Amino acid sequence: MAPALTVRGLRVAYGSIVAVDGIDLEVREGEIYGLLGPNGAGKTSALSAIEGLLRPAAGDIVIGNVDARVHPLQAKAQLGVQLQKTSFHSNLTLIEIVRLYAGLYGVTLTSAQIQELLGQINLQSEASKRFRELSGGQQQRFSLLIATIHDPALVLLDEPTAGLDPQARRQLWERIERFRKEGRSILLTTHSMEEAQAVCDRVAIMDHGKILTVGTPAALIAAHRDDPQVREAAHGEVTLEDVFIALTGRELRD
Amino acid sequence: MVLLRADATAQVRNPMSLVLAFALPLILLVATGLGKNSAALGGPEFRISLGLTVGLVSIGTVGYSLSIARDRDTGVFQRLRVTPAPIWTIMVSRWIVQLGAVLVMAIVVLAVAGIFLNITLAPQDYLFTVLVALLGSAVFLSIGQAIVGLIASADTLNAAGRVIYVPLIGLSLFGNTDRLGTAVEMVSRWSPGGCLETLLSAAMGATSWSGQEWEALLASLGYTVVFAVIGIRWFRWVSR
Numbered sequence: 001m002a003p004a005l006t007v008r009g010l011r012v013a014y015g016s017i018v019a020v021d022g023i024d025l026e027v028r029e030g031e032i033y034g035l036l037g038p039n040g041a042g043k044t045s046a047l048s049a050i051e052g053l054l055r056p057a058a059g060d061i062v063i064g065n066v067d068a069r070v071h072p073l074q075a076k077a078q079l080g081v082q083l084q085k086t087s088f089h090s091n092l093t094l095i096e097i098v099r100l101y102a103g104l105y106g107v108t109l110t111s112a113q114i115q116e117l118l119g120q121i122n123l124q125s126e127a128s129k130r131f132r133e134l135s136g137g138q139q140q141r142f143s144l145l146i147a148t149i150h151d152p153a154l155v156l157l158d159e160p161t162a163g164l165d166p167q168a169r170r171q172l173w174e175r176i177e178r179f180r181k182e183g184r185s186i187l188l189t190t191h192s193m194e195e196a197q198a199v200c201d202r203v204a205i206m207d208h209g210k211i212l213t214v215g216t217p218a219a220l221i222a223a224h225r226d227d228p229q230v231r232e233a234a235h236g237e238v239t240l241e242d243v244f245i246a247l248t249g250r251e252l253r254d
Numbered sequence: 255m256v257l258l259r260a261d262a263t264a265q266v267r268n269p270m271s272l273v274l275a276f277a278l279p280l281i282l283l284v285a286t287g288l289g290k291n292s293a294a295l296g297g298p299e300f301r302i303s304l305g306l307t308v309g310l311v312s313i314g315t316v317g318y319s320l321s322i323a324r325d326r327d328t329g330v331f332q333r334l335r336v337t338p339a340p341i342w343t344i345m346v347s348r349w350i351v352q353l354g355a356v357l358v359m360a361i362v363v364l365a366v367a368g369i370f371l372n373i374t375l376a377p378q379d380y381l382f383t384v385l386v387a388l389l390g391s392a393v394f395l396s397i398g399q400a401i402v403g404l405i406a407s408a409d410t411l412n413a414a415g416r417v418i419y420v421p422l423i424g425l426s427l428f429g430n431t432d433r434l435g436t437a438v439e440m441v442s443r444w445s446p447g448g449c450l451e452t453l454l455s456a457a458m459g460a461t462s463w464s465g466q467e468w469e470a471l472l473a474s475l476g477y478t479v480v481f482a483v484i485g486i487r488w489f490r491w492v493s494r
Contacts, residue, residue, distance in 0.1 A: 051336045053491075073338045081336040087328035089260055091267035096260065103256030104337040146333075 002065050003028050004154040004185035005050065010059035012045045012209075019045035021209035022059070027154065032176065032186045034200035036193070038248050042209040043189040044084060047158050050187075051081050064153060077105065080152035080184075084159050086143045088131045094118060094142060095127050098149065105150035121145050121175075137168030144175060148184075155179060157188040161195065173199055193241035203240070207248045257334075257343060261351045265321075274317045275359050279309035280366055298373040302363060303454035306387050307447045309359040311422045314394025316415045318352050319401045323408035327493045335491060349395060356391040360384050375458050382457035389474060390450040396478045397422075397446065399485025407493050422447055449473045 005027040012020035020042040027033045037043045048054040050061055052072050061068040061075070068075035088097045098114045109117070118124045121141040126134060134142060140160065147155060160176070161169045173195065179186055190196050196203050197217040204214040213220060217240045224230045225238050229246035265271055283305035325331055334344050364380060367373040375383065401418065405411040425445035442448045452470035455461045 053332060053335055073340065076336060077338040079336070083329060083332055083336070085329045086333055087325075087330050088333060089264045089330060090324075090328070091264040092260060096263065100256055100260040101337065104334075104339050106338075 002062075004031070004064065005187060006060070006062040007046075007050065008060040010046060010049060010061065011057045012042070012049050012054055013057045018209050020049065020056075023206070023209070023211045025204055025211065025214070027185045027187050029153075029185055030180055030183050031201045032180055032188070032199055034196040034203040035187065035189045035206060036191075036196055036203050036244060037189075037206035041206045041248070043206055044158055045209075046206075047156055047187070047189060051079065051083075051156060052076055077150070078152055078154060080147040080150070080155040082140075082143050082147040082155070082157045082160055084162070086139075088146075090130060090132060093128050093130060094123060094134075097131060097142075097146065101146045102149050107150050117145060117149075136163055137165065137171070140164060140168065140172055141175070144172070148179065152184065154185045154187065157186060159189055159191065161190060161192060169195075193239065193244055197240040205244055205247050212247050257339060257347045258350060261347045262354065265351050265355060268321070271313075271317045271321070271355070274312035275309060275355050276362060278312050279305040279359060279363050282308050283363060283367060283371070298367075298371075299375075299455055299458040300451070301371075302367050302373060302383070302458065303451045305363045305367070306360055306383075306454060307390070307450055308423055309363060310356060310387065310390045310394045310450065311419060311447065313352055313355050313359065314391050315398045315401065315422065316419050317355075317398075318348070318395055319398035319405075319411055320408065320415060322348065322398075322402045323405070323411040323493075326402075326491065327408045329492075331491045352395055353388060353391055356387055357384065360387040379457060379459045383454060386450070386453045386457040389453070389471075392478045393446050393450065393474050393481075396481035396485060399489065400481040401485075403485040403488035403490075406490075444473060446474070446477050449477070 003026045005025070007023065007025045010020055010023050011018065023042075023046060025033070025035075035043050035046065045054060049056045049059075050063075050068070052068065052075065056069075063075045063078050066075045066078060089100070092100065095111070095114050095118070098117065099109065102109045102114075115124055115127060118127050121144075123134075123138060123142060123145075126138065131139065131142065144157075144160070147157070157176070161172055164172065176186060176188075176199065188200075200217060202214060202216050203220065204211045205220070206212065213223075215223065220243050221238050221240060224243045224246065227246055230238055230242050233245040234242040283301055286301045286304055331344060335341060360383065364375070364383065368375075397418075401411060401415065405414055422445070425442045425447050443452065449470040452461075452467060453474065456463050456467045461467070
């Protein structure tokens with residue numbers, strides 16, 4: 001069975017600045033794959049190239065069986081995307097936005113079906129509101145609904161829990177878990193090592209445009225447990241965050 | 255089609271765009287008939303053409319560029335770009351909505367002029383006037399596209415838009431008079447608004463179609479091409 005996503009030798013450059021430097025990654029069916037890295041590591045650039053928002057300087061991107069560089073629209077039709085910064089037409093209601101995005105993916109929904117979908121994310125009573133009138137947690141739930149409105153096999157989530165309170169974050173992870181149970185594959189970026197360790201099947205740690213290591217959180221911890229830098233970073237039991245700090249350094253990133 | 259419907263709905267629900275598209279042209283249509291010296295600016299057709307020009311500048315140059323810049327700043331375009339909709343449809347949908355707004359504005363201005371101000375045209379001249387208004391919308395939409403291509407953020411564009419708006423309207427106002435000197439008249443006549451007024455005057459039957467009208471048509475097409483090329487060449491889907 002073909003992986004949900006295969007990336008080979010992906011390179012993204014902004015002029016002379018290389019943001020992604022020849023990375024390879026593979027997301028398997030039904031897998032939650034975490035792309036971790038400090039600010040400026042190249043995570044969002046890599047994701048943007050996969051989403052078709054950036055033209056890569058080199059590399060192959062295959063989504064399911066579709067070569068995204070040859071058939072970008074077909075590839076986009078198979079992807080569900082939640083961007084780091086998302087907004088929708090400011091004067092449309094939630095119902096109208098759902099209808100718009102369903103239509104863009106060729107999905108026809110009745111008003112009752114839209115209400116039901118909004119009900120599933122506890123936004124039925126907000127159906128006539130504008131997106132900007134929602135709270136942060138509601139906006140994230142709604143964005144995730146739009147990202148999966150066409151039932152995609154692969155969902156890309158760029159820092160989906162950023163800025164959410166613990167309740168909203170917990171709810172969101174439950175939804176992401178549900179996607180996995182439904183057989184979808186998920187590629188996400190996050191700064192929360194705790195969440196990545198708890199939820200992701202595999203993680204890749206990225207820095208300076210390169211993938212430094214890939215594996216299950218447990219395997220990465222086991223592999224690096226005895227590194228002196230990991231020992232130095234750890235306070236008690238070694239965690240994924242300790243491995244991350246040891247591999248990417250302690251200095252602050254902008 | 256679904257995107258076009260959404261863009262049209264968003265436009266209709268935007269109170270600022272309604273004020274820019276309808277209130278300002280109608281206010282000018284009425285206001286230019288007040289006062290004893292108003293006739294010096296031009297005849298009744300001039301009042302209509304000025305109202306239409308103001309509407310076109312408001313819709314195309316200010317309203318359009320501002321809405322594009324805001325949606326770019328907030329990430330609306332990025333969200334649309336990750337869908338399977340072809341990229342060109344995102345912008346073409348916006349242009350069609352603006353053309354629709356121009357069409358409605360032109361009909362309203364002509365209707366108000368006819369019903370309330372007794373400024374009427376020959377039947378075929380109504381058609382020509384609306385067609386010239388649509389041509390004018392291409393000129394001012396391309397200027398709006400150039401502005402949104404060259405200016406990175408909505409806040410900057412909002413400020414710059416006001417600075418650009420006043421001379422565009424001012425130049426349109428003095429195209430038919432040499433009260434500020436022949437140099438101003440000449441600049442005014444060959445400005446985008448001035449060219450449009452020349453064409454509108456001919457469309458409304460106030461002047462006959464002659465060499466000057468052809469020159470104004472060519473100049474308008476030239477403005478459209480130049481500004482569209484600038485706008486498309488430097489346009490970015492994300493704010494820098």
